[in-house]
Amino acid sequence: MRVALFVTCVNDALYPRTGQAVVTLLERLGVRVDFPAEQTCCGQPQYNTGYRHETEPLVHRFARAFEGYDHIVTPSGSCAAMVRDNYPRIGARAAAEGRGEELARVARAVVPHTYELTEFLVDVLGVEDVGAFYPHTVTYHPTCHGLRMLRLGDRPRRLLERVKGLELVDLPGAEECCGFGGTFSVKNAAVSAAMGADKARNVTGTGAEAVCTVDNSCQMHIGGTLARLGSPVRPVHLAEILASTEEEPW
Template sequence: MRVALFVTCVNDTLYPHTGQAVVALLERLGVEVDFPPAQTCCGQPQFNTGYRHETEPLVRRYAAAFREYDYVVTPSGSCAAMVRDNYPRIGAKASAEGRGEELTEAAASAVPKTYELTEFLLDVLGVTDVGAYYPHTVTYHPTCHGLRMLGLGDRPRRLLEHVRGIELRELAGADECCGFGGTFAVKNAAVSAAMGADKARAIADTGAETICAVDNSCLMHIGGTLARQGAAARPVHIAEILAATEDAPPSAARAAVEGSPR
């Protein structure tokens, strides 16, 4: 089984510890993980802003970068949904314009092998207990792409429930959007901020130390809002919780990355 990590732009640029956590977790479970350096953006920012033609080269590049792998695992429900839901649409529209054979083939090769991390753990590896230890109170926010486009359902929560030491707390209005939405937050800043404030208040009401999700983009938005409200909860990607053990807490890995020279 050949497995590749698709780290995504946000994680590569701002949250490299999340990508490292995915590798540490999968290797602990006996999976060898490659990182093809040809990978770049999945094209979601361009596509969501209406630049479909400009997205097409990125579809081709993604398919080429991961051509030799059986599975592509990503710590992003948002980017996994872009590949699985939108790549076929891009190929179909290009085909309708008389130039889509290559794109249709690229989408067809990329879609079935692309998995969000929690999907891969449960659906491919068949594990719910990954041997994690995280002695903190945690509340879980199901992100929109993961919940609505990928249909992750209770997969993330099932994994969290098997983490030793964790105390899960229910989040009121958990299925409501946090307000980020990528370019939505830029185009509709006031609405985005109001939605983020509602989500942050709900998180603060749980009294949890940690808010976790499958997307760092949403956690970035939520974390900024929590900080401005003076709330104590901090955002942590689910991969970092699942990768944590008594010998390797997530704080140590994060400090090593953030303290390293750029």
């Protein structure tokens, strides 16, 4: 089984520990992980801002970088959703515009092989207890892309519930958006900040020591808001919790 890590721009630039945690976790489960150096952005910022044609070269590059892998694993629900949901749309539009079927073919080649981390663990490897140890109280925020586009359901919670030492507490209004929304937070800063403040207050109200998500973009927004409000709750990606052990704490 050939497995590649798609680390994403946010993790590469701001949260490298998350990518490291994915490799640590998967190797502990007996999976050899490759990291294709040719990978770049999946094109989500461009596509969401309306630059569809500018996104097309990135679709081609993604396909070239991950060609031949059985599974492409990413610790990002939003980037996994970009590939799975939007790549086919981009290819279909290009074909409809009379620019050939090549982009559609390229998109079809990578879509069925791309998995968000918790999908890969539960659906492909068939594991829920990954041997993790994290002696803290944690609350979980299901991100919009993971919840509504990938339909991750309870996979993340099932993994968290099997972590030794972890106490999982419910988050009020969990399914409400945190307000990040990619470029939404730039174009609608006031609304984004208000939504983030609501989410942060709910997180703090749980009494949890940490809040986790499957997307560091949302984690960044929630974490920044928590810090500005003076909350003691620590933001952490789910991959880092799952990679934690008694022998090597994160």
